[in-house]
Amino acid sequence: MRDKFRASRQSLSQTAFIGLMAAAIGAFFFLLGLVYFYVSPISLTMYSPKQPIPFSHKLHAGENKIPCQYCHSDARRSESAGVPGAQKCMNCHNTIKSESPEILKVAAAIEKGKPIEWIKVFVTPDHVWFSHKRHIKKDVACQTCHGKVETMEVVGRAVDHKMGFCLDCHREKGAPTDCWTCHT
Ligand code: HEC
Ligand code: HEC
Ligand code: HEC
Ligand code: HEC
Ligand code: HEC
Numbered sequence: 001m002r003d004k005f006r007a008s009r010q011s012l013s014q015t016a017f018i019g020l021m022a023a024a025i026g027a028f029f030f031l032l033g034l035v036y037f038y039v040s041p042i043s044l045t046m047y048s049p050k051q052p053i054p055f056s057h058k059l060h061a062g063e064n065k066i067p068c069q070y071c072h073s074d075a076r077r078s079e080s081a082g083v084p085g086a087q088k089c090m091n092c093h094n095t096i097k098s099e100s101p102e103i104l105k106v107a108a109a110i111e112k113g114k115p116i117e118w119i120k121v122f123v124t125p126d127h128v129w130f131s132h133k134r135h136i137k138k139d140v141a142c143q144t145c146h147g148k149v150e151t152m153e154v155v156g157r158a159v160d161h162k163m164g165f166c167l168d169c170h171r172e173k174g175a176p177t178d179c180w181t182c183h184t
Contacts (some may be wrong), residue, residue, distance in 0.1 A: 128183060
């Protein structure tokens with residue numbers, strides 16, 4: 001009787017020990033995961049700077065379905081997609097939310113003749129040449145290279161423009177892959 005009791009106590013403490021070990025191992029990997037999340041390039045790819053005016057793509061391109069190229073109208077005709085000038089914002093905001101403090105900032109920028117200083121999100125190194133026009137003409141979707149921008153409150157670098165990313169599609173679509181295509 002007593003032996004049986006002891007045996008069950010022993011196995012109980014053994015279970016408790018295994019449980020504790022499992023919890024400790026779990027906690028260790030959880031912490032490791034956190035460290036990895038913060039220092040790994042995964043978090044770097046989501047670089048999303050705070051902008052001078054909290055412009056939301058989710059609100060404009062998502063909920064209000066304003067086409068990307070209404071604002072980024074250079075994309076189909078030049079190398080850069082460009083960011084719309086404050087005047088374009090006022091096409092709508094002369095009447096929509098014209099008293100909002102953020103919109104008053106836009107109006108003030110026009111009055112002072114100073115462009116809004118948007119912080120660039122996607123930057124390629126100087127030795128890389130890229131052109132929007134060629135890709136838009138071939139119907140490559142904006143989202144392929146920039147992610148689901150229409151769901152973003154703040155634009156972040158959701159896609160990493162590594163050389164392999166460019167080359168994979170070039171190979172697949174039979175686009176040029178010689179070095180001088182992209183390096184000048
Ligand atoms: C094939 C990939 C690709 C596609 C497709 C693409 N972009 Fe880009 N985009 C880039 C790269 C690369 C840069 C960075 C260019 C640089 O640093 O000069 C960029 C930069 C930008 C910028 C920053 C301003 C500029 O022109 O440098 C905006 C805005 C932009 N893209 C919007 C768009 C929109 C809107 C579309 C769809 C109509 C689009 N892009 C389609 C790759 C792409
Ligand atoms: C085609 C029309 C259109 C254009 C162009 C446009 N917006 Fe808007 N914007 C809207 C609509 C619609 C809303 C939502 C208004 C609402 O919530 O009632 C909005 C809301 C906003 C808000 C939130 C205002 C608040 O206080 O709630 C800001 C900030 C804003 N826009 C900034 C801009 C900026 C900056 C530009 C230019 C880069 C711009 N918008 C261009 C249609 C537009
Ligand atoms: C109402 C105008 C408007 C519309 C519509 C719009 N954008 Fe933008 N976009 C802006 C403004 C203003 C900025 C600069 C501020 C910022 O980064 O949020 C910008 C920035 C960007 C950037 C980052 C540029 C950089 O600095 O590298 C990308 C990428 C982009 N837009 C893609 C898109 C795509 C894709 C769509 C359609 C799904 C779209 N935009 C629709 C106004 C617009
Ligand atoms: C999803 C597919 C896709 C991705 C991703 C892509 N490209 Fe392209 N690219 C193409 C296609 C297709 C063409 C051919 C266009 C044509 O024939 O006019 C092209 C053409 C080009 C050209 C023009 C070549 C010429 O002869 O003028 C350059 C430069 C270029 N791409 C650079 C890049 C860079 C840099 C990246 C990465 C940031 C990239 N591309 C990512 C599909 C892609
Ligand atoms: C379709 C476009 C494209 C082609 C073709 C291409 N590259 Fe690149 N390359 C890039 C991009 C984009 C980067 C920048 C990557 C980054 O910033 O992470 C890059 C970066 C590099 C770098 C810097 C190191 C690095 O990895 O960032 C070297 C070196 C390089 N390329 C060599 C070459 C050589 C050699 C060829 C020909 C065999 C070539 N590239 C063809 C797009 C291209």
